[in-house]
Amino acid sequence: MSWVLGVDSGGSGLRFALGSVAPGGTGETGAAGGTGVVAPVATCSSAEPVRTGPGGIDPVHLLSRLLPAVDELAARAGVAGPVVLDAVAIGAAGMATLGDGLRAELPGALERSFGVRGIALAADAVTAYAGALGQRPGAVVAAGTGLIALGTELRRWRRADGWGQLLGDCGGGAWIGRAGLEAALRAYDGRRGGSPVLLSRMEAFFGPAPELPGLLYPRSDRPAVLASFAPEVAAAAAVDPVAAGVLAAAARHAVEAAAAVCPPSGPCEVAFTGGLFGLGEPLLGPLRAELAEQLPEATAVPAAAGPLDGALLVAGALATDSLALPRDARLLTISTDHDR
Known part of the structure; x- marks a missing residue:
């Protein structure tokens, strides 16, 4: 049994999900669709959002919230001993424009803390896409306070709006x-x-x-x-x-x-x-x-699930070498133990 972690970070706080990946499983693959092999085991949340500053999203603050959350999830799941995470996927509001600090510091910190082999850092629109459509081509409009649309044919991402209340988010x-x-x-x-x-x-x-x-x-x-x-x-x-x-x-x-x-x-x-x-x-x-x-x-089509489920799906696909969603320097970056 291997463990993966999905994180959804937004303006209303943080949500965490621990999932298990069955031995020998293969994750959801591209246009073939399917349900994947990640089984959600435990969830928890925190109402305090991650801080942002002149350097963007604060990686130290995020890590300080993530470490106790993993301990809580492990306790809820009845895991004995330290949790070793095969993969972590974090979907965060502002990742595209404010995520440089996370991309620079978080992979190494997570490897040291949990032995993480792979980490995906994604804009929250990407995890919303993964939750809604999985790993198949299409388009997703994610709307709450703001509004952003994301589409892909599984080669590159196409984005529209998501520019914030002063410049866009039209219809949000x-x-x-x-x-x-x-x-x-x-x-x-x-x-x-x-x-x-x-x-x-x-x-x-x-x-x-x-x-x-x-x-x-x-x-x-x-x-x-x-x-x-x-x-x-x-x-x-x-x-x-x-x-x-x-x-x-x-x-x-x-x-x-x-x-x-x-x-x-x-x-x-x-x-x-x-x-x-x-x-x-x-x-x-x-x-x-x-x-x-x-x-x-x-x-x-109806959205299959939400952004936290999407983060867990991405983590499971990363752990099983079956991630079909396109990488992007701002929207979806992947770091593995081979890269570090």
Whole structure:
């Protein structure tokens, strides 16, 4: 029996999963699909996110959280003695732009601590892809507070959006929340395009309109605060055409991102994953309509699992030498004991 570890690191904290790989197993392979051979054994989580600083994601802080988590997982799994990990896969928000420190320091530290033979450091969009589609070609739109699309034909990655609330993330939770709040404030001012329905919901949710800037602008978690209003926009959509229009625009942006990353030849499977799609029919209805218009040849498929499951799948494939997802200097880097 060999052990692998999957890690999902994001703005809401850390999640860890310990998995076992059966002796002689072969991992999930490319377009052939399949379920792979990794069996999840134990999970745990921490609500404190990993720190970031001028050097990007802090590898020392991540390691300080990972070490006790492995001990906890081993205890839950009933493992006697130190755990030797064959492979670790870490999916982290910001890995593409803030992961240089992790890529430089974490492989050696994990080898020293656990005897790790292989480590995969991935953008959280990659582990979301792996959780949703496994190791087969297609496209995945991952949306929560933000929104990013990733696609591949298993030779290279194609990415769209994921540029953050100031430059993009169009159609994500923060984008929907901000558009809803803007419509509410237009109604408060008496400008065209305003929504009295959203104004009422905004004041019930945040308080009087003049106080909103003071509540929002000083916050370091502004995207999350904006996204917290997205369910209010969805709830208003049935009775308010302005709110319905916001969700229709969000669906259009999400499908535009999917269209940008679908493999250029052949039919494309598209999966939508992430908490945003829990808004339900007010968003899913326009999403189906946009798919029919923009990607009539694509097949919408349900996401098989989430990013933590995707990290575990990548770790299992790495341990069994069956990783088919393409490597990338920013999105998915692999380090093995042969490289160190």
